[in-house]
Structure formats: structure tokens, C-alpha cells
Amino acid sequence: MRCRTLGDRTADPVLKLLEEIAVQTSMPAQEADAFRGVVHERLRSGKVLLLIDGLDEIPDEGGRKSFANNLRTFLALFPQIAMVVTSREAGFRVVAGVIASTCQQAKLAPLQVADIRYLCEQWHVEVVRDSPQVREEAQKLANDICNNHNIFTLAQNPLLLTTLLVVKRSIGELPTNRAALYAEAVKLLVKTWNIEGFNALNEKEALAQLSYVACAMMEKNIKQIPHAELLNLLQESREVLAAELQYIRMSPEEFVEQVEYRSSLLMLSGRKMVEGELQPLYEFRHLTFQEYLAARGYVKKQHPRRTQRLSLLELLEPKFGDHTWREVIPLAAVLAELDAEPLLKG
Template structure:
């Protein structure tokens, strides 16, 4: 196995606009060459023949075409973005003549894509390096010659393409005299040398382990220096994470014919069908009549989703005093413990939820939230954004960049438990196979198992709280922890309500626990500005009026402002605002919401009802009566912890009693 590295370092010209000549880029390249040429790494470093753009491109092209095993491209220096294009700055680069005097990243990428090396690795220690994190890297597009493209795919089956960069698209790479060079290069050199066993005790030093260790080191450095330091980003496409240590790196051989890897998941088809299933926002029953025409495109979740904030903690939950006494727990002592937990919760500063979840330390995580805080919407948004970042509008978001290359897989636990009871699926991964074959996502069980074991996957399990029976819920929690242990390459994200959540299984398994925060005023405003133009695509004046009515109501009524921090309640307010002015009080708003929602609630939908069924004739007041009876039965429950659900037996009693007593209907089925 041959390993070739094309190593380029440039301190840059004396001046380039506001950029100063660097002190360490060229010495960084020398340090990097020394580290990768060590026997246990085994790269043959190559210096470019000449320092000008044309000389470098010609030489790298020759190297890339001649390399048949593993090819690495390294650059240390200035990165520069002009008119949307990314350039690597060379010794003689002139700001006004970048096309001729700087090295366009697109040229390097094209050469890499044409190389038949089985593994391609890029390491960029420069500003704006995140520009190189590109979903098309290592991919093939076009249909002019499908047979030729397919032949190349088969030839490269099992290959990998990896990009490790010092910072995001708008970020700055740092160099420091204290570490003797660029921060990223210094970390890589340490990881290949003195800190090798600390970074990866297995001895293999995968790029993903290197990235995770670098984040930990930089977090500590940020705390010590009280400064914000850009963190390296990693994109990996293809097989398992690339290993820098030669003796440990697994051989990348083509998969056996008929094996699970031979039929890789068709990401394009998966993305298209996932968009149809999950990037949906059905407002047809809630929009004001005439607002949306029959030919208007249906609004998508990604068009109105507002990324929330979260805290890396969980709030204490008050438990009923009578329940504590029954369990032999001192209520006063429990209250004191809760007060201390509450103080810690309040001290924890919120941050962008998706960025917190993308951190290496949140590889396995639980995201908690009250009802209506948007946990399921977030789960679906993550899925469609990682599959189609451009279409979802999330392209370039820091969390998308951090998770670039991850294959998202979504398990909706409410749906899973129903299919499991019907004996249509045997376990959680069987459910994914069911989605693939029965709902058109395009993959089978063997492909799911192989992807989880061999590639970077994000397994999302949404709605643990929607498994109402405690015994199955506890079983599923253990199964999830088992999957996290079984597939160490995969990230795992679980969502649940706060109430009733038992953290023990997850804390024992090392899961991070985060909690969603209420929407801020700015987030509420952003939602309103997205929502109403979608509802009134042909009436911008009406959209502006409804938006202003909603924001005025929240500004003038603090009690409603608090409610609007919950996405579900904010959505209901927006729906009410489409029909009438928002009430002045909470009670008035709830009454408005119930009337709007019960008017749109079609109990007959998807039901084959007999002609005499009372469901054919229910009016909005009838629906309100039914809801009142259900709410009353839920509150009558002797178990205070179950006040947010109703047993099937109790629900049947409510429905049968209502129709028998008020409709004289004795054939309820």
C-alpha cells in the first residue's frame, strides 16, 4: 500500500489587503512532513516543483494520476474568499489578480475527483477552510455516459474521501508562537507523535478520533485563555473513518458481490422520499379559506423551522407529595434537592441546540423538552437538512458542516411501538428496514446494519415519551443504549418529554442530556416573518397584516408572550391570527384556539363509517364537549404522573358514554 502526500506551505506575500505575512505556515509544512513520514505513519511527502500556481497545479495533477492507493493534500497558509470562490494564497499572490496568482480550490478538488486513489485526504490549515467541506467532493454528477460513471463507481467501491479543516467557511485559522505554528497543524503533529496513545488508545488514529480529541483540547484552551477558538471540522464520505497510522489502517477492498456494501444506499432517492415524508407542513385544514390555491406548492417544515436554543442540563421535576410519601421519600428533603438542581439549571447558559448536539461530546445524547417545544420538528429537520442541505436552506450552517457526511436515520417511536405490537417489525433496526421497503426510503435491513457498522450515521429516535406503558419504554431505553454501544461510529440522538423521563439508563451509558429552551423574541419574530407569506402567497398585504397583529398582541400582552415561547402554542396563535384578532387573556386565547382547531378537526378522515354513525354529524360544539370529558377523565387519574395521557379503556368509556347518553346511540364500535 503506497501513501503519497502533496505538502504545500506558504507564508504568503508581504501584504495582501489587510492580511499580514504569516510567520509559521512554511515551517508548519516542514513539521507536518516530518510527522507523516515517520515509520508508523508511512507517507512519502512530495514538495511542489515550483511555487507558482501553474507549476503547483501541473505537478499535483501528475502526482494524483500516478497515485493508486492513498493520496493526501495538505496546505498551510492564508485562505481567501472573493466573489464566492475560495483561493489558497501563494508566495506571489496579488489581491487584484487572484485567478492568475492564487491557487483556486476548485482546481484542486477537480484533480482529486479524477484521481483513482482509493483514499483521498485533504487537510487545510487556513482561514475560510470550511469552504472545502463540499457534499459533491468524491461524488460523480451528470448522465452523459452512465456506463462510464458506473464503471468508475464500481472501481472505487469501498474508497473514502475525507476533508479535515481548521475552521468553518467564515472562520479564522490561528497560528501561535506558544505552540510553534498553526493550531490545527500543531494538534495533528502531536496526535501523530507524543500524544498518539492519548488521542486513540486503539493505536489506529482515525480522523474522527483526531477531530474529537482536538475539540476537547481546544475547549480547554478556550477556558484557559477566555477566548473563542475555531474548531476543526471533518467531512468523511464513503467507508469507515480514515486511519492515519499505516499499520492499523484497514485494507479498503471492494465489497463482496451480493454483500450488503455492494448495494449502497441510494442517497438521492432516499433524500427525495424523505423530503416527501418528513419535510411536510399540512396547513390545508388550518389556512384561511382562499389563502392557499389548489395549485400552490405546499409549505415545507424547513421553510418555517426556527432553530431553537438548549441547555446542557435538565431541569428538576416536581413530584406529587402524596406519591413521594408512598415511595418512602421525605418530601421536604426532596424539595431541598430540587431547589439546588433548579439553581444549577438556571445558571446553565442556553446555546444553539443544533450546534450543541453536533459537538463531539454529544455523540450520544438525549434532547428533552416540554410538550410542544418542537422536538419532533427538530428531529425531522435534522434528517432532511443532512440529506439535502441546499433544499432545506441549512447549507453552510455550522452544525450541518460539523455533521457533513453523516447518514441520518429516523425512528419515530410512536410509530415503531404500533408496528411492533402488530408484529410487523421485530426491533428498532427492523423498523428502519420497514421504512426502506414499505414506505419507499429505498434500503433494506442488510444495508442498514452495514451502514451503522461501517460508516458515519446519525440515528435519531424521536418520542421516547410516546411509549406510554413504562415497561416497554424502559425496554426500548435499554435497546437504544445497546445500539449506541454496538455501533461506536454512529451518533445517537433521542428525544423525550421532560415529565416522566428516567435518566438512569442513559446516564449510565454516557449520554449527554440537553433541554430545549423557550423561543426568544427574535426567534418568534423570525417565525412570524416566515409563516404568513407561506399561508398567503398571493396576498402579501394580508400576510403583513396578520404578522403585525400577532407581534402587536405579543408585545402588548406579556402573558401571551410567555406562551409564544412554545413553538406549538406560537403556531396556534399564528393560526388564530389568520382568522381573527388574538384575545387579550390566556383563557380567551385557549378558547379561540379550540374553536379554530375543532372546526378543522375532521373525525371522519380515513375512517370507513356506517351510515348511522354519529361521527358523520358532529359539530364543533360536540367536539368541544368530547374534549372536555376526556380532559376531565385525565385529571381524575389517581396517578398524578400520568395526567398527560389517557388509557384506552378510559377513552372508550368516555366515548361510549357520550354517544349513548347524548345521542341515544347504542352501537358504538
């Protein structure tokens, strides 16, 4: 059962949703009756494995809670069946309390080399076709991914590995330089990921705000940021980057929620006491994205010191000896192209 296809049926009992499979697949009346009979018989005997895919893809939190409660009721009616529910962390938090008493929670471990090879090959078989040539090309791509440390660290996350595969599929190859690769991956996550469940983000507005936040976090040498501070930065970005963000209609709170649910580029990672208050902490899904977006922000002049009108060299030269900036500065040099000459000489 794919949660993204439920639409306004999230409040329906799970048994009703299963029975409706016959209607959705246009079974003739006689076969539909037989199907429903088999479903009921197998449920009573416990010979069912129910796979619930993408709980986080139910966009409305109320609908997600209703569906989770219905799952718990369903399992109480048929306690002998097996069920697997998948969800990204962003969408799971709202229903964790509902599911916790019924299901055993497991977190997917980072993919290893063998996992990456297997997923690459099976993805190509499913998306392209099954042939010796396709399998060989998939293994070659897997080799390229595993032999590049920066790409490999991304590929250990299934979402990001799938993103890399989609990037390669859409443009014909993985970009040869990291800046181009990260740009394509970020663009894909912002524009096309999880579009069934949530409204599309405006790419230019989203990247401008995320770049601003990434620059601020790099300058403070932090990888996590309290929720209130994040909202303040986003509001500040709309004032400093007025030319780019003058038509934005989404509030900072809505933006954070959309980015997390749509792309997981920015996500809740924990909680911390801040000035006597327990606040959510946010971080970029992978440090690589924070570094890339910061480099992009400095090149595009979408950073907190924009009003000072400093050159790229003036912005980055003080960071030359700081090891935490060792990825940001080369990425900025590549993104700046011809404008990078002063930076390279510096």
C-alpha cells in the first residue's frame, strides 16, 4: 500500500482500503468478490504480509495520525499478520507514539559497498531493462561511486544513492566535478522529490534561503541550529535578499516543513536546551550539502554579509587556514568560474 496514493482516504479503515484494491484494479465483479474473500480468509489465518510504503508521504499531519491509528486498530483485529511500515524520519515523528506500542522500530544502517552494488544493479534492471549490458553498466557506475570517497559517503544513504542514480539517468552521466554533482543532486531533491505528497518548492527561492542559512552556519562553525535561530535566519534572509525573495509567500515555518518533508535537505536531528527552553535542532541531511550550499551562497552573494559588498576573496581568505572550510573554498572556486581568479591567486 503506497501512502502517496491514498489521497483523501487516509481516515478509511485499513480493511476497506484493502478491499478497494479490487475496484482500483478494475476486477470484474465475480473476481472482486473472490479477491475480497481470499483477503479476509488470509487475514484471519495470519498469512498476510502487509507493506505500508512511505508513511511520511501523507502530507497532512492529521491524516497521517488517523491512518496510523487505523493501522493500530487493524493489527488489533488481525494480530497474527506481519506488517512493515516505512517512513523517513521527518514524517515518522508525528506518529511515533501511535506506532511505538504496535511495531518494533528499526533504523536503516548505512549502505556498504555490496549494498551499493546490489541497489545500483537492481535499480537499473527495474528502470532501464534487464540485459547483460545494463547490468555491466550498473556495476561500472557502482565502481565509480565506491571509488570516490566524497560520492561514497553520500551513497551510503539510500535516498541520496537513489538521487545519484536519477541524476545519472537524467543527464547521461555523473558530473565529473563535485560542484556540478552536488548542484544536480540538490536541484533534484528540491524540485522533483516526493512531489506526489507535497507541493513543489520554488527552486530559486529555496536555494537562496538554504544558501543563506548554510553560510551563516559555516561562519558560526556549527552543524546544528536551534529551530528559533533557524527561523530568524530565514526571516533575515528575506530582508537581506529582498531582490530574490520579494515575492515569497511561504512563511519561514512553512518553508522548513516543506523542505524537510519534500527533500530532507534540512531535517530535525534532535533537541537541546536553549535559554531554558527545549528546542528542536536542525541540520543539513549531509555535511556535503551544507558545504556546497555555503559555497554557492558566497558565489551568488546570498550570504549574511552581502550588504558589506565584499569580494569572494575578501569573504573567504580569512578561512584559508581553517580545516572546516577545506571543502567550501574549492567548491566556491569551481562555481565562480572566471571570477575565481583572485581567489586562486590568493
